[in-house]
Amino acid sequence: MEHVRYIERIRDYYIAQGYEKSYEWAHFDEIPFTSLGKPLSECRVTLLSTSDVSVVRADDASLSDEELTVGAVYSLPWSTPPETLYSRQESYDRYATSLDDINAYLPITRLEELVSAEVIGSVTERFHNVNRGYSKRLMMETAAPAALERCREDNADVALLVPV
């Protein structure tokens, strides 16, 4: 079966709900490209997702500002035990799948295994979350530069990005 045409599907879905203006998805004719400077097996890989991942809290402690701010980027130590992580993301197909397995959208363990297999050189000390927003300007002028700063702080050679 053909893949889902989300742009059309989402537009029709919200028009049916009475929204008059449909969302304009970002579009560019030019695409940047940077070649790999060294073998992948020597590269330090970082990971960014929109899973809104957080550490399970034993009490009712509230989430941090950076976890709640649209357009912000926050980071967690890669060494955080996966079983203590969960996703707060609510935009996913809740009828077809679940977010119960972190590695299905935030593959921290899988990437560690690929370090052991010498497919990649190493992973960064942290992985990162991009708090998604509808504003393209916010994502381009705030989120993207913040993500770049974190990648540079971590000396990442390449980045794997996983939108949930």
Add this chain to the structure above:
Amino acid sequence: MSLVARHLEANGIPTVVIGTARDIVEHCGVPRFLFVDFPLGSPCGTPFDAEMQRDIVERGLSLFDSATEPGTTSELALTWPNGEGWKETIFTPEQPFLSEEAVKNWEVRKQRYREQQVGSS
């Protein structure tokens, strides 16, 4: 996330996007994209199928070597284990995408964002 990938790439950090919404990612345009034809929420494979997840992530990473031009999309020959019925029902009135609670949370986030905008202007 595509916008972030473009920004990293333009500033010297090669990127790969692994995602499930092919048309949205390709409409934006990213350097390297591994399309996984699975439901939103499972771009790196079926939950708790570590072997599949590892294959998908490794195939994504292989694009760093194999892609020679921007806008490269690769697709894996995978089928969602429970069939493809989800493709018919995603974003339909029969299956409201967000739960009522999620809609309320979204409204809270939107309000918080607006207050931050006012606060910073």
